[in-house]
Amino acid sequence: MDKRIIFHIDCNSAFLSWEAVHRLQHGHSLDLRTVPSAVGGSVKQRRGIILARSIPAKKLGIRTGQTVFEALSKCPELILVPPDYALYVQCSNALITLLKEYSPLVERYSVDECFMDLSGYGIDGDESVDLAMRIKQRVKEELGFTVNIGISINKLLAKMASEFEKPDKVHTLFPEEMPEKMWPLPVCEMFMVGVRTCLKLYKYGIITIGQLAKTDKELLKVYFKSYGNVLWEYANGIDYSEVRPDRRDIKGIGNSTTTSFDVTDYETAKLFLLSLSEMVGMRLRMENVKAQVICVHLRNSLFHSWSHQHKIPIPTNATNDIYQEACRLFLEMWNGQPLRALGVRTDCLSDGNFTQLSITDQNKFDKISELDKSVDYIRTRYGNDAVKRGVFLHSGVAHINGGVHDDYPMMSSLL
DNA sequence: TCTGGGGTCCTAGGACCC
DNA sequence: TCTGGGGTCCTAGGACCC
Numbered sequence: 001m002d003k004r005i006i007f008h009i010d011c012n013s014a015f016l017s018w019e020a021v022h023r024l025q026h027g028h029s030l031d032l033r034t035v036p037s038a039v040g041g042s043v044k045q046r047r048g049i050i051l052a053r054s055i056p057a058k059k060l061g062i063r064t065g066q067t068v069f070e071a072l073s074k075c076p077e078l079i080l081v082p083p084d085y086a087l088y089v090q091c092s093n094a095l096i097t098l099l100k101e102y103s104p105l106v107e108r109y110s111v112d113e114c115f116m117d118l119s120g121y122g123i124d125g126d127e128s129v130d131l132a133m134r135i136k137q138r139v140k141e142e143l144g145f146t147v148n149i150g151i152s153i154n155k156l157l158a159k160m161a162s163e164f165e166k167p168d169k170v171h172t173l174f175p176e177e178m179p180e181k182m183w184p185l186p187v188c189e190m191f192m193v194g195v196r197t198c199l200k201l202y203k204y205g206i207i208t209i210g211q212l213a214k215t216d217k218e219l220l221k222v223y224f225k226s227y228g229n230v231l232w233e234y235a236n237g238i239d240y241s242e243v244r245p246d247r248r249d250i251k252g253i254g255n256s257t258t259t260s261f262d263v264t265d266y267e268t269a270k271l272f273l274l275s276l277s278e279m280v281g282m283r284l285r286m287e288n289v290k291a292q293v294i295c296v297h298l299r300n301s302l303f304h305s306w307s308h309q310h311k312i313p314i315p316t317n318a319t320n321d322i323y324q325e326a327c328r329l330f331l332e333m334w335n336g337q338p339l340r341a342l343g344v345r346t347d348c349l350s351d352g353n354f355t356q357l358s359i360t361d362q363n364k365f366d367k368i369s370e371l372d373k374s375v376d377y378i379r380t381r382y383g384n385d386a387v388k389r390g391v392f393l394h395s396g397v398a399h400i401n402g403g404v405h406d407d408y409p410m411m412s413s414l415l
Numbered sequence: 416t417c418t419g420g421g422g423t424c425c426t427a428g429g430a431c432c433c
Numbered sequence: 434t435c436t437g438g439g440g441t442c443c444t445a446g447g448a449c450c451c
Binding site: 041043046047048049051065066067068069070073083225226227250251252253254255256257258303340341343345402 | 419420421422
């Protein structure tokens with residue numbers, strides 16, 4: 001059998017590059033990528049964090065996840081632009097379409113990253129580099145932005161490879177290259193090693209990926225339970241996961257929002273819970289699934305967050321069912337403290353065509369279901385604002401809430 | 416002074432059943 | 434009245450990804 005060839009394609013400073021390209025295409029003369037600039041949320045709406053930054057901004061110490069306030073105090077001339085998720089989806093789709101010309105096995109890992117499986121085409125290591133260079137060039141010429149492409153025999157190593165020098169580069173990380181290219185790196189640069197794990201590893205004297213690779217696997221299992229196994233395998237370049245072109249089954253659907261003001265009363269909280277339930281319900285119905293677990297997540301003004309969930313007897317995708325349960329959970333867990341964020345999510349999804357009802361419930365169920373369906377239809381056709389519940393009038397709360405564009409693709413922490 | 420939003424998986428503890 | 438384990442389900446919280 002041929003060696004597997006896997007590409008990981010990573011858009012450089014995705015949100016910022018895409019905004020820059022969009023502006024150039026619409027007559028702007030300044031290329032945002034050439035100056036200190038960033039995509040950031042609105043400070044006034046309390047969403048002021050940096051989502052992406054240009055390379056000149058990076059050189060001035062601007063990091064993603066940093067507060068806009070901090071970024072501006074570090075670099076007052078920073079040009080800030082708001083996020084435009086619909087644009088990101090367009091750019092992401094354009095990239096996927098281009099990549100599919102080379103292999104049908106393209107997996108969208110997040111809005112700005114994908115994996116491509118090129119095994120079975122008889123391509124060797126050198127040829128794969130040539131091919132990656134050609135793809136990278138085409139993306140630049142036809143779509144206007146740059147990508148990094150990492151090449152290896154599995155997804156993990158390909159992903160690690162694309163993280164090497166940026167932008168606009170092709171890197172390989174084949175297993176025989178690990179000692180030279182991967183093992184000297186600090187352990188925090190490895191996939192699945194976040195801040196917590198990194199600090200814990202440091203405590204055990206493990207500083208580089210190479211040291212992690214050489215650590216006794218059984219010892220890691222004692223320190224990190226089942227996760228120790230994953231850490232050891234990743235450090236040794238072991239990963240057998242497949243490139244999945246079809247989106248894997250969705251496990252849960254949820255939406256949350258940071259409020260522009262602290263929520264201090266139940267009536268206002270209910271409006272947010274309803275607007276979030278509207279969005280979650282719509283998305284469940286769009287996917288033709290029902291949920292059996294409803295979860296409410298709260299964050300207070302001190303940034304502490306907590307959640308309560310409940311498994312309901314019968315799966316639902318009705319906005320009203322989700323809302324009622326969300327209110328119950330909210331009252332169960334809220335002690336009156338000021339809130340800055342609320343979230344509603346659903347889990348334990350099942351086939352939406354299945355219903356289990358007593359005959360007396362049937363009429364009521366049909367009516368609610370028909371109402372949701374009609375509202376969904378009108379909103380799909382005429383826009384989300386075509387139908388609004390009366391309670392939102394003059395309330396100051398958006399009647400549908402949830403951070404990003406409906407079709408915005410999300411990712412998981414798994415390969 | 417300020418700190419987003421959407422996911423997945425894992426663990427621990429308690430309830431409950433046999 | 435007091436004593437086991439094992440298995441499964443449910444819930445809360447925390448880790449990670451972008």
